[in-house]
Amino acid sequence: MTASPKSSLLTVDARTKKRNAAEKRFKAYGIVAIAIGLMFLVVLLTSILRSGLPAFTNTVVALEATVTQEDYDAAEGQLLKTAAYEALLVAKVNEFLTAQGSTIEVDEDFITDRLVPKTGATIREFYKANPDQIGQPVTFNLPASTRISRYFEGDLLREDVTDSRFLMVEDLDVVDEMIAAGLITTAFDWNFITGTDTAVDNPGGAGIGASVIGSFFMMIVVLLLALPIGVAASIYLEEFAPKNRLTDLIEVNISNLAAVPSIVFGILGLAVFIQFAHLPQSAPLVGGLVLTLMTLPTIIISTRASLKSVPPSIRDAALGVGASKMQAVFHHVLPLAMPGILTGTIIGLAQALGETAPLLLIGMVGYVAREYPDGIISGFVDSNSAMPAQIYTWAARADTGFYEKAWGGIIVLLVFLLTMNLIAILLRRRFERRW
Amino acid sequence: MKDLNLTEKSHLMSDTKISAKGVQVYYGDNHAIKDVNVDIEDKTVTAFIGPSGCGKSTFLRTINRMNDTIDICRVEGDILIDGEDIYDPAVDPVQLRAKVGMVFQKPNPFPKSIYDNVAYGPKIHGLARNKAELDEIVEKSLRKAALWNEAKDRLQAPGTGLSGGQQQRLCIARAIATSPEVLLMDEPCSALDPIATAQVEELIDELRQSFSVVIVTHSMQQAARVSQKTAFFHLGNLVEFGETDKIFTNPEDPRTESYISGRIG
Ligand SMILES: Nc1ncnc2c1ncn2[C@@H]1O[C@H](COP(=O)(O)OP(=O)(O)OP(=O)(O)O)[C@@H](O)[C@H]1O
Ligand SMILES: [Mg+2]
Numbered sequence: 001m002t003a004s005p006k007s008s009l010l011t012v013d014a015r016t017k018k019r020n021a022a023e024k025r026f027k028a029y030g031i032v033a034i035a036i037g038l039m040f041l042v043v044l045l046t047s048i049l050r051s052g053l054p055a056f057t058n059t060v061v062a063l064e065a066t067v068t069q070e071d072y073d074a075a076e077g078q079l080l081k082t083a084a085y086e087a088l089l090v091a092k093v094n095e096f097l098t099a100q101g102s103t104i105e106v107d108e109d110f111i112t113d114r115l116v117p118k119t120g121a122t123i124r125e126f127y128k129a130n131p132d133q134i135g136q137p138v139t140f141n142l143p144a145s146t147r148i149s150r151y152f153e154g155d156l157l158r159e160d161v162t163d164s165r166f167l168m169v170e171d172l173d174v175v176d177e178m179i180a181a182g183l184i185t186t187a188f189d190w191n192f193i194t195g196t197d198t199a200v201d202n203p204g205g206a207g208i209g210a211s212v213i214g215s216f217f218m219m220i221v222v223l224l225l226a227l228p229i230g231v232a233a234s235i236y237l238e239e240f241a242p243k244n245r246l247t248d249l250i251e252v253n254i255s256n257l258a259a260v261p262s263i264v265f266g267i268l269g270l271a272v273f274i275q276f277a278h279l280p281q282s283a284p285l286v287g288g289l290v291l292t293l294m295t296l297p298t299i300i301i302s303t304r305a306s307l308k309s310v311p312p313s314i315r316d317a318a319l320g321v322g323a324s325k326m327q328a329v330f331h332h333v334l335p336l337a338m339p340g341i342l343t344g345t346i347i348g349l350a351q352a353l354g355e356t357a358p359l360l361l362i363g364m365v366g367y368v369a370r371e372y373p374d375g376i377i378s379g380f381v382d383s384n385s386a387m388p389a390q391i392y393t394w395a396a397r398a399d400t401g402f403y404e405k406a407w408g409g410i411i412v413l414l415v416f417l418l419t420m421n422l423i424a425i426l427l428r429r430r431f432e433r434r435w
Numbered sequence: 436m437k438d439l440n441l442t443e444k445s446h447l448m449s450d451t452k453i454s455a456k457g458v459q460v461y462y463g464d465n466h467a468i469k470d471v472n473v474d475i476e477d478k479t480v481t482a483f484i485g486p487s488g489c490g491k492s493t494f495l496r497t498i499n500r501m502n503d504t505i506d507i508c509r510v511e512g513d514i515l516i517d518g519e520d521i522y523d524p525a526v527d528p529v530q531l532r533a534k535v536g537m538v539f540q541k542p543n544p545f546p547k548s549i550y551d552n553v554a555y556g557p558k559i560h561g562l563a564r565n566k567a568e569l570d571e572i573v574e575k576s577l578r579k580a581a582l583w584n585e586a587k588d589r590l591q592a593p594g595t596g597l598s599g600g601q602q603q604r605l606c607i608a609r610a611i612a613t614s615p616e617v618l619l620m621d622e623p624c625s626a627l628d629p630i631a632t633a634q635v636e637e638l639i640d641e642l643r644q645s646f647s648v649v650i651v652t653h654s655m656q657q658a659a660r661v662s663q664k665t666a667f668f669h670l671g672n673l674v675e676f677g678e679t680d681k682i683f684t685n686p687e688d689p690r691t692e693s694y695i696s697g698r699i700g
Contacts, residue, residue: 243506313543317606319504321556321613322533331555332545 048410055408058189058204059149060141061116061178065092067127068135075124082120086112089119093174100177104170114171116142117202141187143204146401148175152184192408197369197390203401206394208409210369214284214384215353215416217373221288221380222295222352227345229292230299237300238307239329258297265294266358274362282363282383290362291352298351302344306337339428346424350417356388365389387413452477452617452647453498458512460493460502467493469671470512475664480639480648482658482679485668486694491651492540494668495619498649499535500528516617533560536615538623540651542602544594544609549586552594552605553577556613572612579641580608581634599626607635611642618642620650624657636661655695659683667691 007013012020065088067075075084089111097104112119119142127134143149147167150156152175161169178184195207241247269290273279279286310333318328334341359365364386373379385393387409394406453475460468467490475481483491493502500521502508513520521531533556545552553573556562563569573590577583582604586597594605603626610618620639624632639661642648652658658665659679666676667688675682675691686692 311543313539313541314545316501316504316539317543317545317609318555319501319529319532320499320537320539321559321609322529323555323559324529327559331559336546 048407048414051404052407052409052411054153055192055404055411056189057186058192059144059152060185060187061144061148062139062141062183062185063089063092063116064137064139065089065123066135066137067123072127072134082124083108083112084120085123086120089116089123096181096183097174097177100181102173102177104174104177106174110168110171110174113165114145114167115148115175117145118205143189143191144184146203146399148184149204150400151175152179153186192405193412196371197385197393199368200397200399200402203397203399203405206402206405208387208390208405208412210372211385211387211390211409212412212416213372213379214287214364214369214389215386217284217379217384218288218291218386219349219353221285222291222349223345225288225292226295226299226348230296230345230348231303231341233296234300234303234307235329235334238304239325239333254297254300258301261357262294262355263357263361265290266361268293269358270361280381280383282367282385283381284364284384284386285380286362287359287364287386288380290358291355294355294358295348295352298348299341299345302347303337303341306340306344307333309340310336335431338431342427342431343424346420346427350420353416353420354388354413356392359386359389360392365392368393387416450476452516453649454513454515454518455494455497456513456515458494458497458510458514460490460497460511461509462493462505463507467671468497471673473666473673473676475647475649477647478643478645479664480643480650480662481664481666482662483649483651483666483668484653484655484658484694485674487653489668490671491668492621494673495537495621495649495651498617498619499532499537501532501537503528533613534615535617535619536610536613538603538606538610538618538620540621540625542599542606542626544597544602544605546593546595548591549577549594549597549605550590553608553612556609560613562613576608576612577605579611579638580604581631581638582608600628600631603627604631604635607638616646618646618648620648622651622653625653632657655683667694669694 067085067088071084071088075081075088078084086108090106090108093106093111093115097106119140122142123140126138126140144152145166147156147161148171151158151161151167151172158169158172161167161172163169175184191205192207193212194209195205196210198206237247237250269286273286273289274281279289314332314336315328318332319325323331356365364384367383367385367389369383369385369390373382373384391406391409391413394402394409397403451474453473455471455473455475458468458471459466471494483495485491496502497510497514498516498521502510510522514522516531516535520526545555547555550573553576554563554569557569557572563572574583574587577586582601585601586605594602597605603623607620607623610620624635627635636657639648639650650658650661662679664677665679665682667674667682667686667690669690675686675688677687682691683695686695
């Protein structure tokens with residue numbers, strides 16, 4: 001029996017009102033915070049997609065040509081073989097213009113420098129690969145030059161064009177005729193995904209394929225080294241190591257390492273792996289080693305955290321039935337910690353995948369990855385670029401075509417990161433189903 | 436004459452299973468067990484009683500060296516099982532724990548299936564040669580722990596999905612599946628209803644036929660029902676140890692008397 005004045009449960013007293021108001025305010029803050037976060041995400045994604053999606057398409061000029069056996073033999077007999085094929089195209093374009101009732105006549109420079117750069121090689125390679133097509137009419141979808149594709153997309157206006165070695169004003173008349181005849185179109189650019197990097201004067205032909213492979217080999221190195229070393233180190237530190245000054249010191253150092261700027265690891269990699277151990281420059285192997293150093297602390301910290309979160313009663317239970325410490329850890333603790341370990345590992349890998357700074361110092365940034373590696377070993381030790389390095393390289397080039405490619409590269413990188421996160425979620429599910 | 440001699444002898448041999456001599460336990464600076472000397476007999480149930488925090492669990496854990504896993508814990512003195520010092524450097528605690536089973540104060544089943552919970556011990560100790568034998572051990576243990584009827588249709592269901600009392604019986608089944616010689620039980624019935632408690636007490640009585648059982652309990656009635664010997668702990672001291680009947684009816688120490696009659700708690 002209380003002495004306080006009788007209060008009704010139907011009226012809310014002042015204290016409760018205050019508490020409820022505080023709770024409401026807190027919820028509102030939370031919603032505002034999430035809304036701001038989402039807004040930034042939307043802005044980021046739309047700007048990336050808007051700038052990057054054009055990199056996945058290119059403007060192609062459809063030119064039909066029939067190369068007869070005589071043409072082929074004649075071209076192959078010449079010193080400058082590709083030029084001969086380009087000459088064939090000049091004739092084709094002029095034929096087309098006459099058919100359209102136009103009086104303009106184009107020359108070889110127009111074709112090779114201004115309309116569809118470096119096209120002879122493409123045609124030659126096609127016939128070398130498909131000799132049965134000789135004598136048949138073949139339509140080539142040739143990537144247009146940057147300026148012409150910008151003109152086609154409306155980014156470049158006729159008024160702004162001044163005669164230069166890249167585009168003459170009168171070229172636009174030819175282009176207009178071709179557009180009217182439907183010869184110039186937009187197509188999905190497979191070459192961007194499968195292709196390799198190009199020289200600075202050919203942004204249209206640049207692809208990210210080779211650097212995707214470079215990143216892939218780096219990630220293999222990181223996964224094969226960082227996961228076992230990181231998990232073994234964490235298990236030892238968390239479950240077996242005596243708690244003393246030395247292990248405290250190690251612990252503090254690992255936490256500090258996680259906060260070391262990645263460029264420091266780059267310098268370390270340069271000094272140790274390249275200058276001291278004489279490993280090849282710009283190689284995914286070295287990149288992978290550097291990124292392993294960078295990822296290890298992340299993996300160790302998250303693995304230890306997930307080992308710590310396994311209730312001690314599970315260890316007691318296992319030890320109580322006579323399991324050894326190792327059996328207790330591997331049969332009971334590790335499976336429970338697995339989802340956390342995997343998440344940590346994939347977050348570490350994703351960080352490593354997007355890391356540019358250390359690659360700068362070991363020579364992967366700026367390396368023009370023009371070729372795919374020949375095989376697995378070559379994939380590890382031959383010079384290559386990596387996705388973020390490639391993006392950086394493109395962004396640093398002057399031509400706006402490369403700028404667009406850099407944005408496109410970011411989309412590819414994001415797709416890889418999302419895939420990795422998806423894998424993490426799937427693995428988590430799989431392991432969690434075992435309670 | 437001869438027969439009498441033999442029974443006497445076997446009685447003598449089986450007399451003392453666990454013998455503690457001058458045991459001290461420290462948690463850092465906290466002196467949790469103070470100079471405990473006690474002889475625990477084979478094939479008997481010994482109850483540890485005493486107020487909360489007096490060191491019952493701590494002393495129980497010295498018997499299977501579970502205290503080794505606590506960094507700050509230090510044990511001094513000797514504990515002999517069958518005359519062998521279990522704190523001898525030559526003793527591997529893992530081997531010891533296969534012989535001295537334990538049921539913990541809080542139910543702690545593995546987050547695995549009921550079957551795997553019970554089968555784990557026999558598996559790692561190689562007690563079953565094939566699946567059929569393992570199945571048999573699992574069934575026998577679950578039956579003894581009075582869980583078989585509830586669990587037989589859901590052996591593959593997670594052990595953590597059982598109710599608190601069922602989990603505790605699962606832990607008992609897990610502990611007896613390895614056929615230990617000594618079974619340490621830390622308040623095994625604190626989460627059980629009266630029926631399950633009665634079943635576990637019956638089990639304890641049955642286990643007494645083959646092993647030595649040490650049980651910590653807060654229930655005087657339980658101690659009186661199941662145990663033959665009782666030890667009363669107070670503030671880390673073993674105040675009194677003797678026949679259960681005597682402790683409950685005619686204690687020597689005034690502290691025992693006040694605890695049993697509910698004046699210390
Ligand atoms: N892991 C530990 N670390 C430090 N001190 C501990 C630890 N475990 C127990 N102690 C201390 O040792 C003393 C005895 O504890 P113990 O758990 O043995 O008590 P108990 O008799 O089992 O109590 P209860 O009946 O409540 O279970 C207590 O003072 C407790 O604070
Ligand atoms: Mg206790």
